[in-house]
Amino acid sequence: MTENAKKRGRFFFIFSVVIFCALVLILIIWDAVKPDEIEKNNVVMGTYASFNIKGKKPDEAYSKIYSEINALENKISWRIESSEISKINTLLSCETDNYIYNYIDTCIGVSKSSSGAFDISLGALSDIWGFSDNEPVLPDAKSIKNVVNKYGWEKIVCKDRRVTVPEGVKLDLGAVGKGIACDKASSVLDGANAKSAIISIGGSILLWGKETFTVGIADPSNSSAAMGTIKLSDCFISTSGSYQKNFTDESGTLYHHILDPSTGYSASSGLLSVTVICNSGLLSDALSTACFVLGYENSLELLKEYNAQAIFITQDNELICTDELKGQVNIINDIYTENAR
Amino acid sequence: MKLFKRNDLLVIIAVCVVSIIALVPSLVGGNNKTLTAVISVGGEVIERIELDENTREQTISLDSSPASYVEIKNKKVRFVNSECKGHQCEHYGWLEKPGNTAVCLPAKAVVIIKGEEPDIDVLAY
Numbered sequence: 001m002t003e004n005a006k007k008r009g010r011f012f013f014i015f016s017v018v019i020f021c022a023l024v025l026i027l028i029i030w031d032a033v034k035p036d037e038i039e040k041n042n043v044v045m046g047t048y049a050s051f052n053i054k055g056k057k058p059d060e061a062y063s064k065i066y067s068e069i070n071a072l073e074n075k076i077s078w079r080i081e082s083s084e085i086s087k088i089n090t091l092l093s094c095e096t097d098n099y100i101y102n103y104i105d106t107c108i109g110v111s112k113s114s115s116g117a118f119d120i121s122l123g124a125l126s127d128i129w130g131f132s133d134n135e136p137v138l139p140d141a142k143s144i145k146n147v148v149n150k151y152g153w154e155k156i157v158c159k160d161r162r163v164t165v166p167e168g169v170k171l172d173l174g175a176v177g178k179g180i181a182c183d184k185a186s187s188v189l190d191g192a193n194a195k196s197a198i199i200s201i202g203g204s205i206l207l208w209g210k211e212t213f214t215v216g217i218a219d220p221s222n223s224s225a226a227m228g229t230i231k232l233s234d235c236f237i238s239t240s241g242s243y244q245k246n247f248t249d250e251s252g253t254l255y256h257h258i259l260d261p262s263t264g265y266s267a268s269s270g271l272l273s274v275t276v277i278c279n280s281g282l283l284s285d286a287l288s289t290a291c292f293v294l295g296y297e298n299s300l301e302l303l304k305e306y307n308a309q310a311i312f313i314t315q316d317n318e319l320i321c322t323d324e325l326k327g328q329v330n331i332i333n334d335i336y337t338e339n340a341r
Numbered sequence: 342m343k344l345f346k347r348n349d350l351l352v353i354i355a356v357c358v359v360s361i362i363a364l365v366p367s368l369v370g371g372n373n374k375t376l377t378a379v380i381s382v383g384g385e386v387i388e389r390i391e392l393d394e395n396t397r398e399q400t401i402s403l404d405s406s407p408a409s410y411v412e413i414k415n416k417k418v419r420f421v422n423s424e425c426k427g428h429q430c431e432h433y434g435w436l437e438k439p440g441n442t443a444v445c446l447p448a449k450a451v452v453i454i455k456g457e458e459p460d461i462d463v464l465a466y
Binding site for chain 2: 041043198205215223238
């Protein structure tokens with residue numbers, strides 16, 4: 001073997017070792033810096049929830065979120081006797097902690113701005129419709145009238161952390177509970193080493209972090225599928241639709257769980273669903289309910305006041321988006337068309 | 342003096358290319374094209390069952406309270422004979438497409454079908 005051939009062989013060997021080491025190093029560094037990811041499917045607040053978290057120690061973030069949500073449920077569920085809401089409903093006047101007080105106060109603000117389309121004092125109405133127990137029935141008109149005369153958000157008094165309601169008013173934060181849970185999750189993620197997260201609690205969604213996600217908008221004709229998709233990041237999303245928790249009576253009339261406080265019956269504003277996108281879980285939940293009751297035209301001022309965007313699907317299968325979302329929904333099911341107004 | 346002969350260079354390039362190709366899956370993650378039924382109870386995954394022609398028909402008893410059962414047949418999966426009130430979980434019927442989900446709330450049991458990379462990250466409903 002010549003001297004040159006030896007040198008070439010040695011160089012070739014060293015070069016290969018360097019390449020190999022470099023690749024191993026890349027793998028080690030990648031493993032150290034790449035975010036871990038967890039996906040958990042669980043039941044919280046009596047509903048299905050999925051948690052997809054990327055970042056360092058996502059398991060820790062998930063455990064903390066899970067326990068925070070359970071603690072929240074213990075405070076706001078009217079089904080739990082020891083909850084703050086149950087105490088108010090039973091004692092009619094009660095001092096609450098700051099969080100509960102603020103939730104109620106914020107809800108009253110939405111009630112006021114929506115002229116009562118959203119109302120947390122409807123607990124007794126949900127009860128007689130059976131929606132509270134997932135066993136819906138059509139109540140007789142007299143029962144509905146009796147209940148309608150008793151409730152009303154303006155009868156709730158919030159002062160110095162004390163919440164007072166008259167007899168016959170039953171507070172129910174069910175319409176915003178999952179959104180508040182998303183707010184809690186967001187706060188936990190703010191303090192964790194998370195990179196991004198998608199949290200869906202019974203359809204109320206938190207997109208956390210800078211990553212852009214593809215969000216499907218449920219198809220009212222088949223709610224397990226999407227009628228279209230939209231790219232979103234760092235926001236809260238809530239949908240209210242007549243396709244959920246509904247039943248038809250003998251005459252074929254459809255009744256659903258979104259009740260119009262002014263009539264006591266299922267809201268009928270020409271919509272199949274409303275999806276609201278904003279920077280608060282509580283507000284996205286409250287606004288989607290209010291907008292469903294109000295209908296498209298009457299919702300615009302309310303959405304503007306809370307700096308929220310929305311996607312309306314009408315009973316004519318038209319999609320109407322507020323300004324910032326116009327043209328952004330990629331429609332998958334072509335029975336729907338976007339109305340550009 | 343030339344450090345490389347033409348053939349040496351070809352070998353080095355080949356080694357680099359093969360190494361990079363070998364690294365790709367670990368850098369970008371795998372892409373599972375087989376459908377998988379992921380069964381969770383209380384947030385913990387207790388079973389992952391691939392749904393293909395070779396999957397045997399079976400009914401799995403989940404360690405939950407109340408007791409719940411999941412049937413697997415013909416590349417599909419569903420809740421059956423669960424001992425929960427109302428049997429809402431059985432009303433979901435057969436799950437067979439990626440993203441299909443069924444939940445037994447009292448048992449805190451969730452079945453979800455995973456498949457190819459989904460087009461949708463989350464469904465707003």
